Amino acid sequence: MELEYTSGFVTFADILGWKGIWQTNNHKNPVNTLIEIKDTITDSISLMNKRYFEHLLNTELKNHIDNDLKKEMLDYIFRRNLSINESISKTFKSKDDLKKFKVAISSFPVEIKVDLISDTFIITSTSKNQCYEFYMHMLICQRLLLECLKQGLLIRGATSYGEYYNKELVFIGPAIDDSASWHEMGEEIGIFFTPKAMFMINSVDLSKMEIIIGDLNILDIVISGEPNIKVSTFETFLIDWYDGKDYFNGIISKYPTILPEIHKKILYSNSRLDFFKSQRT
Incomplete structure (x- = not known):
């Protein structure tokens, strides 16, 4: 049977020091x-997804639905905890x-999910609308980084783009191999775009992306920079995790010692926080 491949973003992100956590039981x-x-x-x-649908109703789809029906649809989604498709069918x-x-909305849905294999999180997504998919995928990656720190x-990881089967x-698939290979190159906390993903998204001018969902636009989520990796670095997109600074400092302060094999990652991560701060001022 021939496999049906999907095109989209793929992120692999694993826990640094997992072996030590497991062996020493330092983490409850x-x-x-x-x-x-x-x-x-x-x-x-x-x-x-619910906020995204609300955003679509107020922007891309505003000419396809009247305000009274829009309110009814949002009521179904937020108050009755229904999926977007269920809400549409019922209203x-x-x-x-x-x-x-359904014809009007067909090019907008973003399918995104997270899986867990051992200490590695895998985030996959697909959509006909790469711009919105990019936004949603990056936002979920940022949430993952901050939740892990909390x-x-x-955690460190890499995001690719291409075909995959799940x-x-x-x-x-190639997107799986790309992300899995590059995420192991990371020498700091964070998630960065692989070269393949950068080539795909390079034509997008982030300064002109007027996507705002839940009061966050794309410039609150990604920043251009050079990741600290085990091979020659390059200009790419980095997930901004500055809001996790206090959690990061709390984690490091509890280390009884900082061994040589991890000190580089900690120093690089601390410098990255300074970089994120400089981009906000």
Whole structure:
């Protein structure tokens, strides 16, 4: 049977020092913590999809629906905890109107999910609209970084773009290989775009991206910079995790010692916080 590949963004992100956490048991219930983080990110995806749909109703789809029906649809989504598709089907009373609206919205849905294999989080997404997918995927990556720091875990990763196949916990394809290979190169906390992903998104002018969902635009999420990696670095996109600074400092302050094999990553990460701060002022 021929596999049906999907095109989209793929992020691999793993926990730094997981072996040490497991062996020394310095972290309470590390496995449960990872599962809690995954559940939190899954909830964030659900909430962000609802906010994204609200954004579409107010912008891209505002000419396809009147205000009274828009309010009714949002009520179904937020108060009754229904999916976007369920909300659409339940609010349109005319099959003809429903059909027209589904045609109008067909190019906007963003499918995104998070999986967990051992200490590695895998975020996959797909959409006909690469601009919105880029925004949503980056926002979820930022949420993952901050949630891991909040839970006392340091995480590094890489985001690629291309074809992939996923069924349950089976992941294959060029985008999978690209992200999996590059995320192991990271020498600091954070998530960066691989060269392949940068080539794909390079034509997008971030300063002109007027996407704002939940009061965050793309410039609150990604910044151009050079990641600290084990090979020659390059200009790419980095996820801004400056809001996790206090969590990061709290984690490092509890280390009984900073061994040579990890001191570089900590120093690089601390310098990255200074870089993020400089970009905000």
